[in-house]
Amino acid sequence: MRAVLAGQTTEGGRWHVASYHLSAKAVSRSTGRSAVGAAAYRSGERLTNERDGVTHDYTRKRGVLSSFIVAPAGAEAWASDRSGLWNRAEAAEARKDAKVAREYELALPAELSALEREALARQFAQVVVERFGVVADVALHAPHREGDQRNWHAHILTTTRAANENGLGAKTRVLDSPKTSAAEIEALREIWAEQINAALERAHVGERVDHRSFARRGLEQAPTVHLGPAATALERRGVQTGLGDVNRAVAATEEAREAVRQVEAEVIDLEAERERRADVAQQTHWRSLPLRELQWEVNTLWPDREAALATARMANPAYREAAEAAETAEAGVAKARLNLLEATETERSLKQKAERYRGNQGVLGRVRFWLQDKGVLEIPEWKRLQDQISETQKLAEKWKDDLATAEELNAKAKIAFNEVDSAIAGTVDEILAPELRRYEAARSVLDERIEEDRRRAAEAEAERRAEEIRQRVDAEIERELREAAEQRRRAETAELRQVVHDLDTITPNGRGGYRFAFVRGLDQQEKERREAILYADKEKTKEVLKEELQERQLQAKREQDRDLGYDMEP
Structure with a gap:
């Protein structure tokens, strides 16, 4: 049995998951490390740290498959030298606790080929280079001979400063600040997961990875812990460690969960098989129906979603409350707008009245307004109008404030109403999903039947046209053959008549036949040719000989009559 569950597979009782791992850490002088030493170890080379004169020789290190450098555009010239690159990185930092490099450790899928794994590591390094402007030194390592043989992995060592054609520039503080580093690392983890999944898809591998934790994905599976180099070395020598015990406990728990998953998968498979057989039986029934009956059944299977929505809405108290609240809020907005409009219109009317009052004053009135403007006196009617305008x-x-409040309440009421309505619609769609699937399956069969009928009709029409063309072609060929035979017959008759006409003598033999003689002077070959023509069709030859003899006798009679003076021709 083989079951597939979210990119994980069970086969032969073992649980396999497409590998995902990405960790990021800094190479800091505060821990006694250097960028040159880290680069030498990752690449398996011999590099000298010009800052302290220490030579790091890892040329005898096994398991380094390949190493290469990815640099921003313009920085390739100086960054392609590994020793020069990392000594420049060391020289750029003056603090004794400076971070001189940053390392990304990636697990490469064992399902891919060596070239595909290298291309995948290069692709991620390119993303880091483009995102932060740094230089990346990539090293691909094989699994340890005593460890998990699926542990293909890559180390990407990057500078902590952005690079350009002149060297290393500003620090990449976005990865150092606690406020931004977590989000950046999470983004890189997501990118790495997407790149792995794309590579697995290109390689036609079914497994997929997820950068999120089991808890974030809602899985009960317990995560294992990273052993680290020290614990890994002890475990390889057979010494059990606390971290190893944790992973073994997780594995035991996972085996128990796997047994449950297998049972659940079997139940799911049985249910799926039962549904599949029911679907096959139903489709067989639909295919056996006449097309008109199938069309009728398809129309009856269409679920009335609008009616179901209306019923569900009316049966839901929350929907009615949300609808009433939305209507009330809409009415409040309309009332506030009307009140604002009335107040604005009243203000405009009072201002027009005040302008008319001042404009209609005579000389004495204008003097009074001048004195009022100077603060000497006060006009009661004018003051009353101004007070009314101020109040308005x-x-x-x-x-206006009430309208803003009403519009805000209305927007919230609409949002609440839409949320309730969307929830009802989702429930209705979930309830109607089996009916909709049944309708779609029937519709698919109907479409296939219609398309099959169209295809058959088209094939029949094509066959009819082909037959019609064949008949026309046969008739044309027959006609041409008849014409050719007729032409051949006419040619043979004309040739026969010519041969008979050229005979020297023709006399009846008394037995219904004729004796004839060729003219003198014919060679033997020509004589044989003419004999073959005369004897090819004896009955036809007799007929032509008879006609020729009659013609000769008639011609002789005409000549005789002419000699005797009986020629009546003009």
Whole structure:
């Protein structure tokens, strides 16, 4: 049995998962490390740290498959030298606790070929280079001979400063700040997962990876812990460690869960098989129906979603409450707009009235307004109009605020109503999903039947046309053959008549036949040719000989009559 569950497979009782791992850490002087030493170890080369004069020789290190450098555009010239690159990185930092490099450790899928794994590592390195402007030194390592033989992995060592054609520039602080580093690493983890899945898909591998934790994905599976180099070395020598015990406990728990998963998978398979057989039986029934009956059944299977939605909405108290709240909020907006409009119109009317009052004053009135403007006196009617305008403006501002509040409440009510309506629609769609699938299956059979009928009709029409063309061609060929035979017959008759006409003598033999003689002077070959023509069709030859003899006798009679003076021709 083989079951597939979210990119994980069970086969032969073992649980396999497409490998995913990405970790990022800094290479810091505070821990006694250097960028040159890290680069030498990852690449398996001999490099000298010019800062402290220490030579790091890892040329005898096994398991380094390949190494290469990925640099930003313009920086390739100086960054392609590994020793020069990392000594430049060391020289760029003055602090004794400086971070001189940053390392990304990647697990490469064992399902891919060596070339595909290298291309995948290069692709991720290119993303890091383009994202932060740094230089990346990539080294691909094989699994340890005593470890998990699927542990193909890559180390990507990058500079902590952006690179350009002149060297190393500003620090990449986005990866150092606690406020931004977590989000950046999470983004890189997601990119790495997408790149792995794309590579697996190109390689036609079914497994997929997910950068999220089991908890974030809602899985009960417990995560294992990373052993690290020290614990890994002890475990390889047979010494059990605390971290190893944790992973062994996780494995035991996972085996128990796997047994449950297998049972659940078997139940799912049985249910799926039962549904598949029911679908096959139903489709067989649909295919056996006459086309008109199948069309009728398809029409009856279409689920009335609008009616179901209306029923569900009316039966849901939350929907009714949300609808009433939305209507009330909409009415509040309309009322606030009307009040604001009335206040604005009243203000405009009062201002027009005040302008008319001032404009209609005589000389004495204009003097009074001049004195009022100087603060000497006060006109009661004018003051009353100004007070009314002020009150109206205050009222308009109040209605404007009320309108803003009403519109905000209306927007919230609409959102709440739409959320309730969407939830109802989702429930209805879930309920109607089996009916909709049944309708779509029947519709698919109907479309196939219609297409098959169309195809058969087209084939019949094509066959009819082909037959019609064949008949026309046969008739034309027959006609041409008849014409050719007739032409051949006419040619043979003409040739026969010519041969008979050229005979020297023709006399009846008394037995219904004729004796004839060729003219003298014919060679033997010509004589044989003419004999063959005369004897090819004896009955036809007799007929032509008779006609020729009659013609000769008639001609002789005409000549005789002419000699005797009986020629009546003009």
